[in-house]
Amino acid sequence: MKKTLLLLTLISLSVITLVAVQSTSTTQAIAKEKSSAKAQWQSWVQEYDQGRRSTDGWLSLVGLYWLNEGSNSIGSAKDKQHRFPKELPLDFGNILVDKDTITFNRTSKEIRIDDKDIDSQVLILNKSIVSLDSYSFYIIKRERGFAIRLKNTDNPAIAKFKGTHFYPYSDAWAIPARLIKHQAPQTINIATVYETIRKNDSAGWLEFEYGGKKIRLQAVSYGEQDPMSVMFADQTSQETTYGAGRYLDVKWPKEGDMTVINFNHAYNPPCAITEFATCPLPPQKNRLDFAVTAGELFEEH
Numbered sequence: 001m002k003k004t005l006l007l008l009t010l011i012s013l014s015v016i017t018l019v020a021v022q023s024t025s026t027t028q029a030i031a032k033e034k035s036s037a038k039a040q041w042q043s044w045v046q047e048y049d050q051g052r053r054s055t056d057g058w059l060s061l062v063g064l065y066w067l068n069e070g071s072n073s074i075g076s077a078k079d080k081q082h083r084f085p086k087e088l089p090l091d092f093g094n095i096l097v098d099k100d101t102i103t104f105n106r107t108s109k110e111i112r113i114d115d116k117d118i119d120s121q122v123l124i125l126n127k128s129i130v131s132l133d134s135y136s137f138y139i140i141k142r143e144r145g146f147a148i149r150l151k152n153t154d155n156p157a158i159a160k161f162k163g164t165h166f167y168p169y170s171d172a173w174a175i176p177a178r179l180i181k182h183q184a185p186q187t188i189n190i191a192t193v194y195e196t197i198r199k200n201d202s203a204g205w206l207e208f209e210y211g212g213k214k215i216r217l218q219a220v221s222y223g224e225q226d227p228m229s230v231m232f233a234d235q236t237s238q239e240t241t242y243g244a245g246r247y248l249d250v251k252w253p254k255e256g257d258m259t260v261i262n263f264n265h266a267y268n269p270p271c272a273i274t275e276f277a278t279c280p281l282p283p284q285k286n287r288l289d290f291a292v293t294a295g296e297l298f299e300e301h
Contacts, residue, residue, distance in 0.1 A: 063150035266295025
């Protein structure tokens, strides 16, 4: 009988020890995962800050000029349709808009087109670069039409930039979310800072719990090769964060319909640092009635 009791005691102790080891192992695994998430965020913040400071980034923008159908004269002279900064030639050239074909004709051999010494070329959207010294431009297309996006790698705004600032990282703001897809493809109407409406493909709704309530955010899809995009505003907007709202990239679920909304990665739209961006704004249904004290803060630059 004593041997039986001793054996049962040893078995019980073994089970307790095994459970304790497993519990410790699980706790360590969770702690390691949280530490890894924070380290990844710190690395992301550093890369994000460097991108903002880049001589080819958003701070290099010095002009946005909406083109008209037909002939568009450009240069620093007062009589030009699109007046460039005074450092550039009085007559920089001409841009001809013929429906979807954009042709640039230069006036000086110092001006390069895709780094080539040519007088005229049809410009490819977002790709063909016209350059002179530290200045360059390319053509974009938005709901309003075609526009010149002018950059200067020596723009004083780059040197004056105070840097990015974020709330301290918090695991509480990495929240599991369920992606609820539409049964049929849908688009979202997104307002922009230029008072136009942009139609984007909808990824569906991201549903999560906060404060005992179920919350839903509309997500934009740019294709499953890119993360989903969420534009949102909350109770910190115009207080400690950018008034027009913030952006957040969310990974598509790997399996099933579960993913994570990590608000620590929320960042300001380019409009927070330049007036020459064409930012979309958060949909009305993405305006949260609580404060998201995570992600990028806002300071005037």
